[in-house]
Amino acid sequence: MLFDTKPKTRRADLFDFEEEFSRLSRLINDSLTRLIVVRGLRRTGKTSLVLTTLNELGVPYVFIDVREVVRSRRGLYEVLSRALSDFLRRYSLRKALLNSIIKALSGVRGVRVHGVEVSLNWGRDRPLLTELFREFDGVSSSVGVGFVIVIDEAQRLGGSLGIEVWSAVLTPMIFSEILSS
């Protein structure tokens, strides 16, 4: 699959990234790591490295691609709906995990789940990102599985939407640092 333009997702297809693969694997497995930033020049394999590592480790991840997004809140919530549906589809065979996530998401205001299709309202009754992340944290503790939230092309998230996303991601980390210090 050398000429496929899509990111690679399997180790057999990923070349020359042994060191980066090991480093990223160690960081993902380290429960103290809360935030990992992968940087590099364009088209050098960042997304391939991240997806391949997560797939090889078998760590459940939500992949939020903001490449096409997001000048509007509606756009952001559509991307999130797609990312969550994708997530449920990918783990549809892990029934315990799937059912816990579906149960948790269904209890959040402004979230509808039909089978593995998730649809988030984006208007006034939209779920806050902090609520969604909190549900993932809750399921993570109850089933004893860590989740990774990947924000691909995160540098594109600017303006007020960027603030909304970054504060949802970073605020719980800052609090956990304060509590543990």
Ligand SMILES: Nc1ncnc2c1ncn2[C@@H]1O[C@H](COP(=O)(O)OP(=O)(O)OP(=O)(O)O)[C@@H](O)[C@H]1O
């Ligand atoms: N180490 C690698 N082994 C195999 N294929 C690779 C490798 N690195 C990059 N590619 C291929 O190059 C292309 C770009 O890879 P990828 O999308 O992962 O890079 P990226 O750094 O995330 O790009 P962008 O800057 O556009 O986000 C894809 O076709 C991918 O399959």
Ligand SMILES: [Mg+2]
């Ligand atoms: Mg990429």
